[in-house]
Amino acid sequence: MNLAAATPGFLSPSGVEIAFLLVGLVTLGAAVVTVTTRQLVHAALWLVVALGGLAVEYLLLTAEFIAWVQVLIYVGSVVVLLLFGLMLTKAPIGRSPDADSGNRPVALAVALAAAAALVWVVVDAFRTTWIDLDGPAQGSTKVSGEILFRHWVLPFEALSVLLLAALVGAIVLSRKNAKEARD
Numbered sequence: 001m002n003l004a005a006a007t008p009g010f011l012s013p014s015g016v017e018i019a020f021l022l023v024g025l026v027t028l029g030a031a032v033v034t035v036t037t038r039q040l041v042h043a044a045l046w047l048v049v050a051l052g053g054l055a056v057e058y059l060l061l062t063a064e065f066i067a068w069v070q071v072l073i074y075v076g077s078v079v080v081l082l083l084f085g086l087m088l089t090k091a092p093i094g095r096s097p098d099a100d101s102g103n104r105p106v107a108l109a110v111a112l113a114a115a116a117a118l119v120w121v122v123v124d125a126f127r128t129t130w131i132d133l134d135g136p137a138q139g140s141t142k143v144s145g146e147i148l149f150r151h152w153v154l155p156f157e158a159l160s161v162l163l164l165a166a167l168v169g170a171i172v173l174s175r176k177n178a179k180e181a182r183d
Contacts, residue, residue, distance in 0.1 A: 020060045027053030035111075044082050051075045065144040081163055088174040 013021075030049035037043045051074045058067035148156075 016060055020057060023053055023056045023060065027057065040086055041083070044079060044086065047082070048075055048079050051079065063144065065141040069148075078163070081167060085166060085170040088170040 027050050030046050030053060034043050034046040034050055037046065051070065055067045055070040055075065058064075058070055
């Protein structure tokens with residue numbers, strides 16, 4: 001067999017690679033809408049679509065454990081906490097002129113620079129790496145769990161404390177406004 005036919009090529013994508021690209025485009029679109037919409041609740045709901053798209057991408061990369069962690073922690077917990085925060089702080093439901101600071105050109109420049117740096121780092125790191133989707137799963141629960149909880153337990157705990165502080169802060173702010181309204 002020919003060596004060129006044995007190695008995957010850029011111009012001969014498989015169905016999984018096409019699905020990965022399409023889901024990635026939908027996820028990118030949802031992320032763009034998340035940061036450009038002027039309605040906070042709509043932004044939170046588009047964030048659900050973007051985070052769900054990332055979970056599908058993990059599934060396509062055969063990292064089932066990471067995909068379910070993405071769904072449970074980010075889609076299930078972080079977005080619910082964000083929506084509760086919006087409700088408890090009595091954020092405006094409709095269009096919010098306060099949500100636009102007028103720094104869109106600077107924010108766009110920073111976002112494009114960060115995206116370019118991220119793409120460059122990922123392409124440079126994985127330039128010659130191909131994921132064998134027909135072989136054994138590399139993202140198995142055992143391997144992923146050992147890596148996550150051996151090396152990343154401190155960031156997980158720091159995130160949980162941060163989320164708890166955000167929830168307590170939202171409750172304190174909502175109670176203070178209710179007390180001022182009664183007086």
